[in-house]
Amino acid sequence: MEKKIILRDDEMPRQWYNVVPDIPNGLLPPLDPETKEPMGPEKLGAVFPMGLLEQEMSTTRYIDIPEEVLDIYKIWRPVPLVRATNLEKALGTKAKIFFKNEGVSPVGSHKANSAVPQAYYNMKEGVKRLSTETGAGQWGSALSFATSKFGLECKVYMVRVSFEQKPYRKSMMQTFGAQIVASPSEETRTGRKILAEFPDTPGSLGIAISEALEDAAGREDTKYALGSVLNHVCIHQSIIGLETKKQLEIAGEYPDVVIGCCGGGSNFAGIAAPFIPDYLSGKKIRFVGVEPSSCPSLTMGRLAYDFGDVAQTTPLLYMYTLGHDFIPPGIHAGGLRYHGMSPIISALVRENIIEPMKVHQLECFEAGVLFARTEGIIPAPETCHAIRAAIIEATREPDKKQTILFNFSGHGLIDMASYDKFFAGDLHNYDYPEEAIARSMANLPKI
Amino acid sequence: MEKKIILRDDEMPRQWYNVVPDIPNGLLPPLDPETKEPMGPEKLGAVFPMGLLEQEMSTTRYIDIPEEVLDIYKIWRPVPLVRATNLEKALGTKAKIFFKNEGVSPVGSHKANSAVPQAYYNMKEGVKRLSTETGAGQWGSALSFATSKFGLECKVYMVRVSFEQKPYRKSMMQTFGAQIVASPSEETRTGRKILAEFPDTPGSLGIAISEALEDAAGREDTKYALGSVLNHVCIHQSIIGLETKKQLEIAGEYPDVVIGCCGGGSNFAGIAAPFIPDYLSGKKIRFVGVEPSSCPSLTMGRLAYDFGDVAQTTPLLYMYTLGHDFIPPGIHAGGLRYHGMSPIISALVRENIIEPMKVHQLECFEAGVLFARTEGIIPAPETCHAIRAAIIEATREPDKKQTILFNFSGHGLIDMASYDKFFAGDLHNYDYPEEAIARSMANLPKI
Numbered sequence: 092m093e094k095k096i097i098l099r100d101d102e103m104p105r106q107w108y109n110v111v112p113d114i115p116n117g118l119l120p121p122l123d124p125e126t127k128e129p130m131g132p133e134k135l136g137a138v139f140p141m142g143l144l145e146q147e148m149s150t151t152r153y154i155d156i157p158e159e160v161l162d163i164y165k166i167w168r169p170v171p172l173v174r175a176t177n178l179e180k181a182l183g184t185k186a187k188i189f190f191k192n193e194g195v196s197p198v199g200s201h202k203a204n205s206a207v208p209q210a211y212y213n214m215k216e217g218v219k220r221l222s223t224e225t226g227a228g229q230w231g232s233a234l235s236f237a238t239s240k241f242g243l244e245c246k247v248y249m250v251r252v253s254f255e256q257k258p259y260r261k262s263m264m265q266t267f268g269a270q271i272v273a274s275p276s277e278e279t280r281t282g283r284k285i286l287a288e289f290p291d292t293p294g295s296l297g298i299a300i301s302e303a304l305e306d307a308a309g310r311e312d313t314k315y316a317l318g319s320v321l322n323h324v325c326i327h328q329s330i331i332g333l334e335t336k337k338q339l340e341i342a343g344e345y346p347d348v349v350i351g352c353c354g355g356g357s358n359f360a361g362i363a364a365p366f367i368p369d370y371l372s373g374k375k376i377r378f379v380g381v382e383p384s385s386c387p388s389l390t391m392g393r394l395a396y397d398f399g400d401v402a403q404t405t406p407l408l409y410m411y412t413l414g415h416d417f418i419p420p421g422i423h424a425g426g427l428r429y430h431g432m433s434p435i436i437s438a439l440v441r442e443n444i445i446e447p448m449k450v451h452q453l454e455c456f457e458a459g460v461l462f463a464r465t466e467g468i469i470p471a472p473e474t475c476h477a478i479r480a481a482i483i484e485a486t487r488e489p490d491k492k493q494t495i496l497f498n499f500s501g502h503g504l505i506d507m508a509s510y511d512k513f514f515a516g517d518l519h520n521y522d523y524p525e526e527a528i529a530r531s532m533a534n535l536p537k538i
Numbered sequence: 539m540e541k542k543i544i545l546r547d548d549e550m551p552r553q554w555y556n557v558v559p560d561i562p563n564g565l566l567p568p569l570d571p572e573t574k575e576p577m578g579p580e581k582l583g584a585v586f587p588m589g590l591l592e593q594e595m596s597t598t599r600y601i602d603i604p605e606e607v608l609d610i611y612k613i614w615r616p617v618p619l620v621r622a623t624n625l626e627k628a629l630g631t632k633a634k635i636f637f638k639n640e641g642v643s644p645v646g647s648h649k650a651n652s653a654v655p656q657a658y659y660n661m662k663e664g665v666k667r668l669s670t671e672t673g674a675g676q677w678g679s680a681l682s683f684a685t686s687k688f689g690l691e692c693k694v695y696m697v698r699v700s701f702e703q704k705p706y707r708k709s710m711m712q713t714f715g716a717q718i719v720a721s722p723s724e725e726t727r728t729g730r731k732i733l734a735e736f737p738d739t740p741g742s743l744g745i746a747i748s749e750a751l752e753d754a755a756g757r758e759d760t761k762y763a764l765g766s767v768l769n770h771v772c773i774h775q776s777i778i779g780l781e782t783k784k785q786l787e788i789a790g791e792y793p794d795v796v797i798g799c800c801g802g803g804s805n806f807a808g809i810a811a812p813f814i815p816d817y818l819s820g821k822k823i824r825f826v827g828v829e830p831s832s833c834p835s836l837t838m839g840r841l842a843y844d845f846g847d848v849a850q851t852t853p854l855l856y857m858y859t860l861g862h863d864f865i866p867p868g869i870h871a872g873g874l875r876y877h878g879m880s881p882i883i884s885a886l887v888r889e890n891i892i893e894p895m896k897v898h899q900l901e902c903f904e905a906g907v908l909f910a911r912t913e914g915i916i917p918a919p920e921t922c923h924a925i926r927a928a929i930i931e932a933t934r935e936p937d938k939k940q941t942i943l944f945n946f947s948g949h950g951l952i953d954m955a956s957y958d959k960f961f962a963g964d965l966h967n968y969d970y971p972e973e974a975i976a977r978s979m980a981n982l983p984k985i
Contacts, residue, residue: 097546162541195642266954467614
């Protein structure tokens, strides 16, 4: 059989899939952070364009992908589905392992799948400028790329510690024409307040979100963009799973298990959601969402309404959370360091459709190195989590004939410093103490 | 029409093309550096395996690609041929611009196309370990990847200045399991001698080649590998042009001009050579080889026998050269900083089949930024040279309907520091003074 299954441009799906109407018992609506009442599009419209809000609230299963978005997707999509034959051999497993290679995007990760439509809908409604935050830098690079395609300005608040440690990410965004500032910055009220109190703070995603939101709220020409968690982001990412289904059909295969790493949840939702209708029709298929032991929202968090940021300015989302003031240790998979989880993934865990799994940092890097030396592609630290889980599944019963599918969410070429630290023995495993999680969860908002 | 033309795995060419028998007036043989007599495989066999030497000397047009090499090529090949529609729009040209995206390889460049067969033929003949040099790091990463696939050890002598400035390249090689040392090193006679005399030297490709050769000559289990210049490397790279021809046929297109950047010449030979038989049969097609003004071997050098390294240890090659002791300024396209040029490209320039063109560094980075903001992919500094030439061709007569093809030899995600310097205004143009070139050329060996 073929090593890769490739789709031609005209075989790319022309609609996204929205899993929301298929979630048993549905989703609870976001709440207004002040009134604690369900929040409608009118108030959210201050920071998001209507085109995206309609998707956020949508209960339609299939949503047309605009031609202009398809045109840009075609720069790199459809992306290959690859059989990890060399990894299988190295593991001595009878399982077939397939991975969807989202690393071939111009910015090296799946984040571009949502950045492009987000920039598009904003452009279409006359927005001139987008503000956003970025932690590890994957989302910031993707939005910088996407805004450059639609002639929008882009302002990225980049968590200070990443701003200093990841100069290549900053350079990428600059090359695409974006403006980047270390967060906390002197440019917002929130930033100035925090700097006055903690001049040496390394920053956090929570602070950066607050700054980007304040920026968008304060300017007529600007809206805000978020790279994960929300429904519309998960909808855009469904292109991953929709393509994969077509490719598996060509290969005459069907997965026994679908695996993805979970930070905010969008890449996993992207590969898994399009298989949910089959599951609901009785097909035997498992879904495994993999999170770091150091930030175990699905395995140790609580399903509750919580804020998306430390400053408590976002709408309240009903999700698995460790508490909005939970600060995970500085593990190297920066994209997985988020206290909450997409409401869609949370609901599918609640319904026992998705099985959460937590893994340790060191075994993830070991898995990543094995993958690089067998399949040739160096994975992003986040992606190593999915690979680790695929290895666990493939070796638990090595003689079992099964088909394992995981999402290769991005390559690690711009994050090699993490591998350096791994080889130098400077990385450690973290199991977050239950007391610390309990302490943070005591601060959940009272609904 | 489609944005990308994609081939499926089973459409990948199964033979390489060797242009040597089609070069009018042929090639002159390499000479023994001591006797100045033509050099046969017996002496070269000390550093290269017979499988590669047979290709080096071959006058066969088509050479089978071993199954084991095809299997690894399939990790990323066939690679897309993409129409640069967004760049065309930005330029306001009626030309169609196509690029072959070699940046999707696991190491981000075309270098893997030759690294894989080189590792394979060495493995097949029982070699346990390969030594090589690397400047910018592209070749060293590619060989590290390839040796990891065939269970060989790999030792990379990396020019010290790059070793210090490009930590991510070093990390990549380490992840693939290679050993890397800054050159000059304490590990070879040549290295120790130079360090004793110049303890602060930044190193050079010439020194690193000498160290890698000394390493291979001194150990029974070790052979040497070179990433460009030689015939067998150009043969391996022909996969680029062979795939492209198939893809253009699917698109119903034929190029009026084929463009590539030229350092040692292998990526340009790879895309151009498979079109040479058409040219010789009377097809109207131009070939443009692009080099930096700071290292203008084709446009200002001389066609003569010269050494491949500063230490005068390699065979003498008949090629366009600026003199083996020519030291180009530290431009950021490290892959183009070589005093010589592949004998194959040199002969095709001599026959007026290839037109050489030189371009300045700053206009290349400008072209690269425009490409990133239109087509979304950040090019390697070397690749920016090909893009610049494509832009020149497309805008000279913007209303002319023509088809331009260039090789996108690699992405720039691991070399973003060069873009930083460009944006900071720290880069400059260099026109190498004719006296300096004349001085270096006065030292050509007397044949």
